[in-house]
Amino acid sequence: MSQGWLPVLTLATSLLVAPLIFALPERAWRARAVVNLSAAVLKILLVALLVLGFYQGRDFVFGFTVVEGASFLLQVDALGLMFAGLSSLLWLATTIYAIGYLEDSPNRKRFFGFFSLCVASTAGIALAGNLFTFLLFYELLTLSTYPLVVHRGHAKALAAGKVYLRYTVTGGLVLLLGVVALYALVGDVAFGQRERLADLGPDAYPLLTVLFLVLLVGLGVKAALVPLHGWLPRAMVAPAPVSALLHAVAVVKAGAFGIVRLVYDVYGISLVHELGLLTLLAAIASVTILFGSIRALSQQELKPRLAYSTISQVSYIVLGISLFGPFGTIAGLVHLMHQGLMKVTLFYCAGNYAEELGIHRIDELDGAGRRMPLTSLAFTVGALGMIGLPPVAGFISKWYLGIGAVQADMSWAIAVLAASSLLNAAYFLPIVHRLWFRQGPAHGRGRWPEERHLGRFETSTWLLLPTAATALFSILVGLLAGVPFSPLDLATFMATVEYLP
């Protein structure tokens, strides 16, 4: 049974909202909020329908030929659904957050318009059924994110935007070259038709290796693999909700998701294994993990520290898929979800501190736990999760990564994991200590840099609710990882499909 309209509709909810928002006048913030929120809720419902249908074994495919040899194809598989689910959930949370965050600031219309476009692109990336469609939305994401990064419009933001464009557009170009070469080689390949490349035989292996590397470089820019990560810490000048979305689900995650697609659905894990590229991938991931953590240690400001932490954490996904075996796959896929939830929480918290108290530097956080207990609690949860401590979601990822490493005969990766955990502890726990155990302005010592009283509670409810919700989710998906429909369950399902023909 084929129901093509459902993925199209899912895509359309966020894509069509964009012109609607651009059409609304700048003042009409209520109408805009209603449009935004209802679209976000609608999208969650649609994705839930997709998940339900998928579990019942239905196929959702929609496609038409654009030009001879290249077709636009939307299809639904477990991996895409996971990403779509994450994107729609975090879209709702971030929209709520952004409404609170951007209250009374100029250019809100532009912001929310491009914001919807950005989310539409992630949905497109999630549901894309072949490389051509993927590339289309991947580039749309690049362009629609630029106005968000430079939203504030000051010199630093513009400079960061320039760097961002330079990196991503060149990356996109390289990716385009790779995709074109692949089309020239085998024609239009839908995701999942792995045998097409494997059938080329050993003669094509050198060419396939080169192509893989070209595609990896193209995707690696967004996934912020070292040394292609330079744009990410600078893009920190963006407003907090943008950073949150950028790090959790949109740009960085799109790159990582692309690498997952490349390994599993274009080449197929066995072919990549045969080409001997998995070791290379694991090495790149390990270097990135350690480099990001070490750089994070030396950051004095909150958001750059979180940015370097993202560089490190996203590579867990790459490390997971580079471990040949079901456990590695599960680890990589499940971390795709887990890292999103935890990182978005941390960025919301950073935004809350900045908005309510004007805090940007880490040493200004002394004693903030008393002034903003819920935000600080959420931050603590996110930080513990990043270190990989139970019961937060990060532990589940780390557990599967470790077991996957042993099973792939790469026990050295455990040393990388342990070292990264220690480094994560070294740059997150001092912040947690400051929040709860140091004395600061809340104890009558000094003043907050710029205190505002945004709401009845510790800060505006719009800001507090998404923060608390994502923190709660981060704990729940770790604590209840064994229940059906949890990310772990989805990832296990996906890995079984992958390894059992």
Add this chain to the structure above:
Amino acid sequence: MNLLLPVVLLWPLLVMLYGGLRLALVKQEGRNSRSRLELLGVGWWSAPLPALLLALWPGELSVSMPGWMLGGLWQLDEARRPWLLFGALLWLLAGWYARGYLADERRQAGEGDANALGRLMGFTLLWPLTLAGNLLLILAEDIPSFYLGFVTMTLAAYGLVIHRRDREAKLGGLAYIVLALIGEGMILAGLLWSAGSAEALTLTELRVAIGDAERGVWMATLLWLGFGVKAGVIGLHVWLPLAHPVAPTPASAVLSGVMVKGGVLGWLSTLPLGSGEAGLARLGEVIIVAGLVGAFGAALLGVIQRHPKAVLAYSSVSQLGMLASLVGVGLAAPDAWPALLAPVTLFAGHHGMTKGALFFGVGISEHPPRLPAWLIVTLLALPALSLGGALTSGLIAKGFIKEALKESEYSSLVSWLSVAAVGSTLLVARALWRQWRRRGEPGTPLRSPMCLAWLFAVLAAAAVPLWLPLGESVHWPTLSDLPGLLWPAALGLGLSGLALLAAKLGEGEWKLSSHLPPGDLWWGYAALARRMRSGLVTAGGMLESRGLQLRARLVAREHRAIARLDGLARYERRFSRLAVPLMIGLALLLLLGFWLG
């Protein structure tokens, strides 16, 4: 009745949640309602009660929850029961003691001192959380729950250690958390490695996996060292003497009495004791030697300390070293282990309760109750002598161990342990002496919580062999065994008497102590870390400047390229000027062609 298991863990969490909510509400309502707030109330104190009830519940219980993390499995079996019982009892007594110990701070908080309120809030919330972690660690059979319990206990206890928030407390807290995290890293690596090699999810499977694995000895080493941070393996023990003196006395008591036993329990739960392979026997010998080095080294370092709690902390390191050497026997001589398990458990229970009573005693000697001095001294000395192996539970535990080791190939270990017991006696004598020098004025009423908890702990510690459910009958020493068991304590007492005499005649305190602050190796580690850090910063700076140079070169090149592109525009202007003559020239040429053609 399997529901009792989750209740045991949920109750402390509920207590914490309730406390947090109450505090939040009071904060909302404002200052005047603060006096109504009863911190450390009876509800708070009841946190370990369900655990105690569970420990006394007859029969084995287990509860499995497939949805919990990677599949939860909690159990109460005969091996866990003694640990749960003495752990819960000590937590209960320490909570009671804390109500008296922190009375001053409670009063200050009631009067509106924000700092005292903040500290008490931390204590009120983190105490039950630490307890919950400790209980989960004892009851968990699946690895994730076990690790969750261990981590929760470790991290939450940090808040208890730095309760005072002054410089020393921060140093103690730093030493504690840094070493704990290093241990955590090793535990995680060891658990992942061993669990991955056999897809093990429960601790029983894990032990089998390590026994069977090709590189099992390295996995076991990681786990030994990782849990060894808690259990004070020499070299990793440095946090104990730094953290114990600064923590509030009830927290020190549970830290030294129960929480460090979490490390020992970690060994018992993860190391394939009693079924070791040939490769693990070597590790067992290493553990025995390290344990004995710890037992002696800590005694030497401890007797020159001034703070009674630092001395007691070194005493814990020493006693844990003895315990570790017994665990090592389980790897080195697997056949001897079944007979050794009960004595080891008894020894752990005895040390836990006795050390708890001794720590309570430190607070008691600072605020003595209105009792005759000789009675207080006797009650303080009773657990001290017991720890030295001269009386009550200590004597019986030692006899039991001796009996169990007699048959095995490690019977010479008994003599080593006896020599170490001399050190233990010296340490407790030193601790009592320092307590005597710092004694306060009697004034605490006898029926205060502090005093009652202490009295009860002293009695319970003396009677450990009577109530600890070991599952097999304790071997009571006969009259003919006594000389062999008592000489270390006698020797230790004689030596401490001599030292006391020398101190009276000589300068008073030893000069040496000013050269060796508590934490011994910590200062070396800290200096090393500082040097490494400065090296790293230099290296990082160099890399940074390289990167900047590279970037500058790239930018310069880009500028040049753009300048060249700009240059093209100049040519364009020239082209436009040339266009007209070119056209005319072309037209002329064409005309010429036509004319000629």
